[in-house]
Amino acid sequence: MYCKKVKTKSGESRWECVADGPRDPATGKRKQITRRAKTQKEAKKRVEDALRSLEDYQIDEQLGKKILFEEVARVWLETYSLTGVKRSTIRIREKEIKILNRYIAKIPISLVTPAKYQKLINEIAPQYARTTVQGVNTTAVMIFKHAIKDKLIKDNPANDVVIPKKRKTVEEIENDSIEEKYLESFELEEFLQAVRAHGLDLDLERFYLLAFSGMRSGELCALKWTDLNFNTNEIRITKTLYNENNNMKTYELTPPKTEGSIRTIEIEKEIIDLLHSHYKRQTKMNMKYRHEIEEYHDSNFIFCRTNGYPFIQKTIIQRMQRLLERTSIEKHATPHIFRHTHISMLTEAGVDLPTIMERVGHEDIKTTMKIYTHVTNKMKKDASDKVRTLYQNALSDINLKIM
Template identity: 50%
Template sequence: MRCEKLKSGIWECYDEGPRDPITNKRNQIRRRGKTKNEAKEKVNAEINSLKDGYNKRVGKALTFNDVAEEWLKVYSVSGVKDNTIRSRLCSLKILNSYLRNTKIANINSRTLQNILFEMNDKKYSMSAMENVKVTAGMIFKYAEMNKFIRDNPIKFVSVPRKRLTIEEIENSKIEESYLERDELEIFLNTTIKDGLPMDQERFFLMAFTGMRVGEVCALKWNDINFETNEIRITKTMYMPNTNMHQYKLTPPKTKKAIRTIDVDEDIMKMLKKHKTHQAKIRLSTKKLFDDYHDKNFVFCRDNGYPFCQRNVYDRITSVLKKSGLKKIGGPHILRHTHITLLVEAGVDLKTIMDRVGHEDSKTTYNIYTHVTEKMKKDAQTKMKNRFGDLMELSILPKKNTGM
């Protein structure tokens, strides 16, 4: 390393660094400092960073959006679901509104933390902020792997947590996420009395199988075995912008979601009846549609195209309101209700998770624990009602035995 003192009194040192990884040209590193040692340390620090493989020149040239586009190409062919890619694109849009033209090497933890603070101030949901952090983490991990940056700045960033008020804590009861037995009876009776065509079939199926709404929308007749009373679940519905002509059938998110479930005989009889009715409708409507979509869907429109998840969500919400029940929820309220029915029937947690296609679900565990505890309390109440008079004998005074 060579060093010299400039006329200004500042020291300048320079040395040969690693050759440029792209052009293979020599790379002389020059740094200045108030003292000779300071200038030397700056040169050595830069050379060490280059030896570590960090390509500062490339990092200084690439913008956040440049790297994000590269990452997205790789991520899109990694086997993730279309819904997941769509979610990542939403997060990327938010990130680009702050970072699009910022050099990737100049982005630090403070910058990313301030983005989340601003999102919090703008009342973004917790899930939106968490998705932004996860997406940013993937992009910066890609940049780190390719030596555009030395460290991933997302490691030190936290999603702002909203502190629950006393009212929110009191109102956020787990019972609100499912229907009690008497509530389920009211809901199903309302479905029969005031529901639209296919409401009864879809809602009974969901309540007594725990199927996800996307799985119900994607269900085909060849997935149903009427001889063994089983349903094979292998796919889910993806319908961007609720456009029936743009639907896709995609594999479930996890291997555990691919499953075969036993179905009650009465539910299967209901589906058989629905199949017969659907065949009659198909004969009369097929002639009306030049582009009739004959793909064997269990639940479909008059033109053969499947329904989107939003349609089922709206129908469940509508029936809940008509039933007079105060609980408001989407399709998952029936899925959660099915879990409670299994718990009350004495089914163990592992079997329940296998049936609903969960590998690790906090919600399923919480419902299982809550209902189990409730059953224990109910058991004690039943004991009290049945044998309370015997228990009261325990407080009677003992006879004097002379001892």
């Protein structure tokens, strides 16, 4: 290090100290560190502090060449799991990390360049849905941010990555119709007719409630009798049931998908009466079985087995497939279709968009808007057809005048 007195642009006298810093990792050249101060001692101290900071960072850079991506991902996931996210979300992140690990698990974190990472994204894009690729990228961004915080890398290689867009085939475009995402009124009536005629125990209550509430199947499975108000015909939705292994005893109650999913909705009196009848039957069954069953699970679930444990979403899916086979409905329908069907029902009833979103617990307007717009446009077309039918004679007279 050498120091000398210099004049600033304003004409003031300052001490300037200069020292060689660590080599640039890219060029191998040394960088000179220059600092100024009123005294030589202060200028030296500033240079030494700067050198110490750079040397500490350089040591971490070397460490980044030793620590593999999979190790950083593992440590990040452990921390991420402590942030209060749902177990279902953690499970998704685990799957996304598995995809990343297939390509860069054994690569040192500091050697994952933007070009290398872009190549990874380009390779997985044809294999998965674009939303999956976006999810993988989101997870990668968070892992690299964690590495930056630990000073293992300087920059995030996932920044500004391009997520390739898949060009849909003609067949995909033809099959990706909005009508496939919800049941038309006649299809819903046919399905509910099948429920009434062929439904097994609790099918009537569950499928009518799904259709006329728009709630998610996980929210339905998590319902307790304390969530239902028989006096006001309201249901309070505050939780969802998560069951990773489809084992009735290892279920978990978690907060709903989003803050907006916590809501109170009013249900048609006929369905409340249906549930009230179920409540009376269940109360009698509970009195019988709670003493006969050694491990009776007394948690007050609305839809539960004789041992008190709640039914899981898989049960609803299986029951729905059984009933669909007894209809002429050809759509690929899962219980989630009732949410979209409910949106279409409310739209046809003239309910405004914000109210619909609040009722079904949607914070993202895109999902609701697609169905709302489609049904609204369809209603406009139907209105035109109805006018044409009602005033066919008057319209025909126009043609006579033209001729």
